[in-house]
Amino acid sequence: MDTYSHTGVANLNELPILALSFEFTTQVRRRAMADKLLYIEEVAEMLRKSPASLRYQIHKGENIPPSAKVFGRRMFRESDVVKWLDEQFEKETA
Template structure:
């Protein structure tokens, strides 16, 4: 089964950030992996979860 695709607003909610902050993270290269699909920035749910898991792994 394919990953659910998330918009910036969905990722922002998951990370506790504003959509503008997530857009800035994308610009700086510090956001979860994403792609432009049909003219919209999209994130795979598994990439967002991996991003969160990596942050906790680095904190240990």
């Protein structure tokens, strides 16, 4: 049997699975990179709260959209904020 040295695969039948896995991983990375990052002021406006109020909720560990500090600034992924809002409405209607 030949070994496909550039892929590290000994059987050519394994290549479609590897290609699919690579394509899926690439799509996930692109989606994550394309997700818009929002500042705390923008999220506060979306939630109709003051930035100070949102900062206080973060400090207290209250239920808020997931966020992270990026280069010293609190950032939110737009998709996380939308998902969090959807979850809040689902909780209220359940």
